[in-house]
Amino acid sequence: MQRKVTKAIFPVAGLGTRFLPATKSIPKEIMTLVDRPLIQYAIDEARAAGITDFIFVTSRGKSALEDYFDSAPELEATLKEKGKDGLLRMLNETTMPSGAIAYVRQQQPRGLGHAVWCGRRLVGDEPFAVILPDDVIASEKPCLQQMVEAYEAAGSTGCMVAAMEVPHDKTSAYGILDVGDDAGPVVGVRKMVEKPRPEDAPSNLAVIGRYILPPSVMDTLNEVDPGAGGEIQLTDAIAREIDGSGVWGYRFNGQRFDCGSKAGFLQATVAFGLARDDLNGEFADYLSELSAVRDAAQ
Numbered sequence: 001m002q003r004k005v006t007k008a009i010f011p012v013a014g015l016g017t018r019f020l021p022a023t024k025s026i027p028k029e030i031m032t033l034v035d036r037p038l039i040q041y042a043i044d045e046a047r048a049a050g051i052t053d054f055i056f057v058t059s060r061g062k063s064a065l066e067d068y069f070d071s072a073p074e075l076e077a078t079l080k081e082k083g084k085d086g087l088l089r090m091l092n093e094t095t096m097p098s099g100a101i102a103y104v105r106q107q108q109p110r111g112l113g114h115a116v117w118c119g120r121r122l123v124g125d126e127p128f129a130v131i132l133p134d135d136v137i138a139s140e141k142p143c144l145q146q147m148v149e150a151y152e153a154a155g156s157t158g159c160m161v162a163a164m165e166v167p168h169d170k171t172s173a174y175g176i177l178d179v180g181d182d183a184g185p186v187v188g189v190r191k192m193v194e195k196p197r198p199e200d201a202p203s204n205l206a207v208i209g210r211y212i213l214p215p216s217v218m219d220t221l222n223e224v225d226p227g228a229g230g231e232i233q234l235t236d237a238i239a240r241e242i243d244g245s246g247v248w249g250y251r252f253n254g255q256r257f258d259c260g261s262k263a264g265f266l267q268a269t270v271a272f273g274l275a276r277d278d279l280n281g282e283f284a285d286y287l288s289e290l291s292a293v294r295d296a297a298q
């Protein structure tokens with residue numbers, strides 16, 4: 001029988017080398033889109049999907065993440081004294097209930113699959129979600145909520161991975177799905193190929209950082225050999241479930257930003273900045289001016 005998805009793993013133990021030197025002392029997940037850290041978007045998405053247990057897989061140098069979700073008594077007292085109720089409310093929204101977040105350490109960055117496996121004892125024998133906070137998805141209904149609803153509606157006990165179409169010449173940057181003919185949002189997966197060259201790619205449907213997985217994946221992760229880059233790959237373990245509990249791709253509604261890359265992070269900053277009413281059009285005006293200047297110069 002299917003159990004509800006109430007636990008999510010947030011693997012945040014990566015080195016974030018693409019953002020050096022900043023990530024020498026700042027966890028990538030604390031970097032902000034406008035004024036909210038990437039991890040806040042991930043937590044909000046999980047909460048909307050009904051997640052109640054948050055499992056962070058962290059590493060050395062990531063204590064800023066733990067502090068971020070703690071209460072900040074001095075700051076709260078000062079805001080209260082000054083009557084800044086709006087800011088106080090906003091701050092309170094970031095504090096998590098006691099015991100809702102658990103932290104485990106990944107001692108060495110041995111890959112995403114290994115990071116997920118580090119959360120095995122906290123997951124136990126329940127299905128669980130995995131959210132990569134550097135994949136930020138702008139959508140009306142949060143992506144994980146879309147997935148949990150589809151997973152539960154199908155009564156699934158297998159794996160579900162978020163999928164999106166990518167340009168054919170970019171397949172080598174993703175795990176790519178070989179899928180059946182069905183054109184709906186949920187597609188049966190026949191094969192998963194890690195970072196294929198465009199000529200070898202079975203489709204242009206790529207896996208991105210949202211997953212719903214059965215607990216059996218933890219056992220598989222224990223068995224898989226290191227794959228690409230000498231790392232334990234999550235996709236290798238999921239691929240083994242194709243002939244077991246089954247794997248489905250979920251074509252979500254929304255726009256995904258790869259905030260693990262500089263270009264993606266900048267694009268997200270512009271998109272989220274433009275979507276903010278409180279910037280009073282100032283940012284949009286600046287961008288229009290900028291493009292007018294560029295057009296004139298060409």
Ligand code: UTP
Binds near residue numbers: 012114
């Ligand atoms: P990335 O592939 O983006 O790696 O990991 P990274 O280390 O964060 O960044 P770069 O490539 O060096 O710039 C994808 C996700 O998997 C986590 C990361 O924290 C990120 O959320 N991860 C990766 C781990 O938790 N542990 C690992 O060993 C590897």
